[in-house]
Amino acid sequence: MRRLHPFTLLTIAVVLPALAWILPAPRGGAAALSVAALLLLTPGVTPGFGVARTAFLTAAPFWFFLYLLHGVSGMVATGLRLSTMIASFVWLVAILPPARLVEAMVAAGWPVSAAFLFSATLQAVPALRERAQRLVEAQRCRGLATRGGPLVRLHALRALALPLVLSALHDVDERALALETRGLVAGARRTPLAPPPDHWSQRATRWLLLLSCAALLVWRVV
Numbered sequence: 264m265r266r267l268h269p270f271t272l273l274t275i276a277v278v279l280p281a282l283a284w285i286l287p288a289p290r291g292g293a294a295a296l297s298v299a300a301l302l303l304l305t306p307g308v309t310p311g312f313g314v315a316r317t318a319f320l321t322a323a324p325f326w327f328f329l330y331l332l333h334g335v336s337g338m339v340a341t342g343l344r345l346s347t348m349i350a351s352f353v354w355l356v357a358i359l360p361p362a363r364l365v366e367a368m369v370a371a372g373w374p375v376s377a378a379f380l381f382s383a384t385l386q387a388v389p390a391l392r393e394r395a396q397r398l399v400e401a402q403r404c405r406g407l408a409t410r411g412g413p414l415v416r417l418h419a420l421r422a423l424a425l426p427l428v429l430s431a432l433h434d435v436d437e438r439a440l441a442l443e444t445r446g447l448v449a450g451a452r453r454t455p456l457a458p459p460p461d462h463w464s465q466r467a468t469r470w471l472l473l474l475s476c477a478a479l480l481v482w483r484v485v
Contacts, residue, residue: 264305268461269359269367274469275302276355281476283347285483292343299350305358318353322346361386363459370458383438394430398423 264272279302283295303315325345329338361382368378402422 264302265358265360268459268465269364270371270461271465271469272355272359273364274472276351278472278476279351280344280348282479283344285476285479288340289343292340292347295347296343296350299347299354302354303350314353314357315350318346318350321353322349325349356385356388359385366455366457367459367461369453370455375453390434391427391431394434395423395427398426398430 279295279299283292285291286294299318300315303318304312322342322345326338326342329342329345333341364385365378365382368381369375
């Protein structure tokens with residue numbers, strides 16, 4: 264799965280949520296979510312169950328609030344679609360190396376600034392998670408209690424939120440300065456060092472998926 268072209272992986276991650284919203288609920292959402300679940304457990308992701316658990320824990324609060332707002336029927340119809348979107352994004356982040364995506368976008372003629380912006384979006388969640396873990400460990404070394412009842416956790420959250428936000432903003436500033444120093448400004452063109460091979464079969468598959476979505480959308484509207 265990791266050997267597929269980055270654009271093919273992006274197309275799959277976009278088509279599945281699109282089908283979940285286009286096809287009639289709840290069967291359309293259930294079918295798209297089933298395919299997304301199979302992708303989460305694909306051998307190309309290590310560990311597959313860990314990625315699936317992340318998607319499940321992220322989607323669970325949405326199901327709870329949908330139940331409170333719309334009852335069981337509305338929860339199932341909308342929850343399947345939202346879960347498909349979440350699962351597709353988690354799968355894409357887990358299986359697509361950002362550096363490979365940048366090479367593919369540069370090879371396709373995309374501006375370097377747009378390529379790095381798209382890559383940074385995919386890296387945002389894992390980077391914040393890793394930074395938060397480091398902050399938790401650092402605060403524990405300073406004697407902050409991060410385990411216990413709700414009040415203890417709330418106090419720890421207050422002590423962790425501000426350093427996390429400030430470190431994220433500082434990292435953004437450093438990255439912007441580094442990219443500007445290397446000449447990666449708007450309109451800059453670069454030559455890819457190792458562009459991923461893009462076979463004609465993958466290009467045909469991408470167009471087939473996109474055209475199928477467009478045809479289903481027209482069918483639903485008409």
